[in-house]
Amino acid sequence: MESTKHGAAAGDAKPPVSGNWTIDQEWESYSAEEHAVWKTLYERQSKLLPGRACDEFVQGMRDLAMDGDRIPDFRRLSEVLEKRTGWSVVAVPGLVPDEVFFDHLANRRFPAGQFIRRPDQLDYLEEPDVFHDVFGHVPMLVHPVFADYMEAYGKGGLRARSLGVLAHLARVYWYTVEFGLIGSGDGLRIYGSGIASSYTETIFALEDPSPNRIRFDLERVMRTLYRIDDFQETYFVIESFDELLALAEIDFGPIYRRVAALPELEPGTIDPGDGLLHRGTGIYHAGRRRV
């Protein structure tokens, strides 16, 4: 069947999905309203992040030369990335199955949601859209060490899945790639995309007294449950991106076995062995639980 970009009847038809779930971004088909949503989000975050996101993130934004006026064209982002780190950005309809997701990462392709949130969803949605994926994730893929870590995560994901321990590895992804903080000479900075793509969580993660901030420790993180529907109760802090990439050198096999024998930790728990940087007041989530 012919696809049409102009027929009103085809307005909500999704592009065809291929074996690895990629679709055409169909950049020319975004409406003025969709570009306007990007602009609102982009302008808010690009003002907020300098001095809050780590320098590597801000530098990545500059190198990509994203434009506040338009949703970026993945072909252009990929040209920049391919020269820098050999990554590319491919379009997907939304969440894809774990093995598909990992296979893309293992091959240095970042699967980015093609759609953009509606104007009434500016602050929160669960499916990754083009703003979260492109604004939040792609700047760090310009950084060679982080780019290698992401590939290693894809490879590790395929392995973890075959060992039946994906939940443990997914927590590492969550608390690093999505919600990670990093120490700098000037205090804590953001590198996690779930924080960097959210106005309210940017402030909460760095400045609010409520959440715990704890030194990253691999086994500790593997044991820690997380929230997908609200701000995190705990953020884990790395010292450098080399610390992350060093994880790729470790054999996770024995670690998965050790962790399986230990109890899981609730998102807000503080454990006696923690490198506690800030003991959260917990007020934010306590308030939410009462209502």
Ligand code: HBI
């Ligand atoms: N699909 N598009 C997309 N984006 C993700 O971040 C993603 C996914 N599928 C699975 C997944 N993440 C996670 O569940 C894994 O990291 C475990």
Ligand code: FE
């Ligand atoms: Fe994400």
